[in-house]
Amino acid sequence: xxxxxxxxxxxxxxxxxIASRQLANGDWAQAQIVGVFNKTCAIQYTNYRxxxxxxxxxxxxxxxPKNDLSVSPKAS
Numbered sequence: 001x002x003x004x005x006x007x008x009x010x011x012x013x014x015x016x017x018i019a020s021r022q023l024a025n026g027d028w029a030q031a032q033i034v035g036v037f038n039k040t041c042a043i044q045y046t047n048y049r050x051x052x053x054x055x056x057x058x059x060x061x062x063x064x065p066k067n068d069l070s071v072s073p074k075a076s
Contacts, residue, residue: 001059008064015060015069018053028053 001011022028028049061070 001056001063004063008067011060011064012067012069015057018056022053 005011030046030049060067064070
């Protein structure tokens with residue numbers, strides 16, 4: 001999205017994938033080890049699992065407000 005990719009359907013697939021990975025409680029699962037450096041130190045970015053999906057979906061919504069994935073469901 002940062003480079004204004006011309007094929008919106010590719011971005012839609014990514015957003016659908018992110019949404020499909022969301023847990024019933026609204027959270028996203030934490031991967032085991034996110035990064036290793038110096039072959040001895042493991043890093044876990046525990047908040048990234050929630051920050052990135054929300055950021056990506058929000059950015060998609062701002063860039064493509066008329067897309068069906070960006071439309072908010074109507075309150076009943």
